[in-house]
Amino acid sequence: MTQISIEKYKDIYFKDVVSLLVSSFESKFFHRQNLTSNNIEDILDHIWNIKQEDLGYLHFVAKNDKKIVGVILIRVGNSLKSDNKIPLFSLCCRYGFFNILFFLFKLYFLTISMSKDCYIEHIAVDKSMRGKGVGKLLISYAEEALRNMKFRSLFLVVAESNPAKHLYYREGFKDVEHINSPFKGYFIGISKWIFMKKDIISNKYRKIL
Structure with missing residues (x-):
């Protein structure tokens, strides 16, 4: 039986996490980009x-x-706020001005939030571990932490074509708005998205209210 443990992110995990994100979102990262996985x-x-x-x-x-x-x-x-400056000139010399500029726009459209409340910027699972409850476990663990922080709702945006939306529905997320974004379509390759919300307040606390 697969044993999964959840723990807080540490800076020493940075490269492993980046590698996981690139492999998980490769279709979005590679869209209109002349870059390899190692480049990204x-x-x-x-x-x-x-x-x-x-x-x-x-x-x-x-x-x-x-x-x-x-x-x-x-x-x-x-x-x-970070004091680190992005080495744009160096990156442009290495990968090309268009590639870097386009990539920065891509990241902006991938991370832009429709909500000022707590919002899932990304959730990713290794391809070899999908369907084994890893995503469900991550969401459940995060929700418990958010309840302890007194948050009452959790938001995310998922592509309409992404099968992961079925996991979110099973976990109690509901559609708030269907979005058609030509800008995301151009930069990411997907124009139709679903803005979703889940109430994470516990039943015990809801009764008190």
Whole structure:
């Protein structure tokens, strides 16, 4: 039986998490880009700056026999301001101006939120572990942490064509709005999305209210 453990993200997991994200979202990352997986991992290594101490995020990883097989990142507040500067000139020289500019726009449209409340920026599961309850476990673990932080709702956006939406429905998420975004279609390759919400307040607390 597969044994999955959940723990808080640590900075030492950075490269493993980036590799997981690139393999999980490769169709979005590669859309209109002349880049390889290694190229994209290198670019993210230079521009992604989420740290373990950043209280603006709730960040967990799922492990199977010490290997990271899942990750969830939830925005819960204002992120720490970074002093690190993106080496744009160096990256443009290495990968081309268009590739880098297009990639930055892509990241913007992938991470832009419709909600100011707690919002799942991404959830990813290793391809070899899908269908084994990893995503469900990550969501359940995160929800418990959010309830302890007194949050009452959780939001996400999923592509209409993404089978993961069925997991979200089973976990109690409901459609708020169906979105047709030509900008996301151009930069990411998917224009139709679903904005979803789940009330995570416990029944015990709901009775008190």
